[in-house]
Amino acid sequence: MKIALHGRPLKEAAIPCVQHIFSELKRRGVSVQVYEPFGHFVTRLGIAPEDFSVFNRPEQITDVDFFFSIGGDGTLLETLTFVGDRQIPILGINAGRLGFLAGTLCSDIDIALNQLFAGEYRYDDRTLLHLDANRELFGGVNFALNEFTITKRDTSSMIVVNTYIDGEYLNSYWADGLIVATPTGSTGYSLSCGGPLVMPDSGNFIISPVSPHNLNVRPMIVSDNSVLSFQIEGRSKNFLVSLDSRSKVVDATIKLTVRKEHFKARLIKLAGQNFLHTLRAKLNWGLDSRN
Known part of the structure; x- marks a missing residue:
């Protein structure tokens, strides 16, 4: 299996999450391709995987099974520019702030990876x-x-x-x-x-x-x-x-x-993730003391 990762420089609190993702992918024998500027960032921190390839342009991304977007919603929107019409499934990992599209929390990353590798997910195809x-x-x-x-x-x-x-x-x-x-x-x-x-x-x-x-x-x-x-x-x-x-x-x-x-954007939806729950959790939609 091959996974591409896109990210931006992150706050210190998110570094252990990224390090854990790399460790888990290595343990599972996954080949990793990293957006080059993000690769430089994790290398400077000393948490980069031992062996990884890099990409800067969409045509450099080949034979990828999944795309991880590590950051916030802005990072996920950037990720889509690399995926284009190939509809590579994208898992948005929220290492940013609101994370409306990047719905997987760092605290849930083990659950997310277990579901992903067990095939316990579905596609959420979004109109562009x-x-x-x-x-x-x-x-x-x-x-x-x-x-x-x-x-x-x-x-x-x-x-x-x-x-x-x-x-x-x-x-x-x-x-x-x-x-x-x-x-x-x-x-x-x-x-x-x-x-x-x-x-x-x-x-x-x-x-x-x-x-x-x-x-x-x-x-x-x-x-x-x-x-x-x-x-x-x-x-x-x-x-x-x-x-x-x-x-x-x-x-x-x-x-x-x-x-x-x-074509559409193909997002990965894991168990327990749905639009209405996200509305209530992220936007406090319908928040009322009577509820």
């Missing part, structure tokens, strides 16, 4: 969105798990995002920006802008304006079979376009189209 533009923006990594956003670049005046669904005019959003979120992203930026929570398998996109000037404009749920297109106007010459945590500066000549990606 795909961005097309009239020029190259993200080096071919044109997909996102959480959201696509258009925002003003600085503290200048609001922008206007002319929005179309399947070629039909929807609205011109006068706002600080606009978010198109997947169901997975409904718990992120979209939620903070008043968007609804959506179940992961609901088959929808959420269009949420950021600080809209029109008070009668509210978030809207559309089918993820829709094709959404955008044209941007504003006094500023430059705007910011983002896919998850990756962003690029564009100007008003950009033409943008968002649709459902043809």
Whole structure:
């Protein structure tokens, strides 16, 4: 078996967790491939496995059975950029803060590894969105798990995002920006802008304006079979376009189209992990002293 590991430099409290993961994988005879900067980090700490290969680019990852993302949700989003359309199953290990997607706690790592090697898990396939533009923006990594956003670049005046669904005019959003979120992203930026929570398998996109000037404009749920297109106007010459945590500066000549990606993100769901429990545990959803 071969497992790839992606991570960022971690806080001191998470180091024993990483060391334990390496020890367990060695004990089980697993071949390990590590993201090179993370490999340098664990080597400096003296906890790196004795024999491991490294990767820096997706094409360097070969014959991998599972992908471990060690960190928080941001690390897991980065992990997806290496996995791409190969749909390598990803286990998110929470060595960060909130860990909404990276749901396996370091304290549960032995349980998680036992379930993984015993095959006691299932796949949680999550819809991704795909961005097309009239020029190259993200080096071919044109997909996102959480959201696509258009925002003003600085503290200048609001922008206007002319929005179309399947070629039909929807609205011109006068706002600080606009978010198109997947169901997975409904718990992120979209939620903070008043968007609804959506179940992961609901088959929808959420269009949420950021600080809209029109008070009668509210978030809207559309089918993820829709094709959404955008044209941007504003006094500023430059705007910011983002896919998850990756962003690029564009100007008003950009033409943008968002649709459902043809492949999905394949997350590993272990026993006892489910979306509703995560809502209550991570977001204190429905917290009420009467309950």
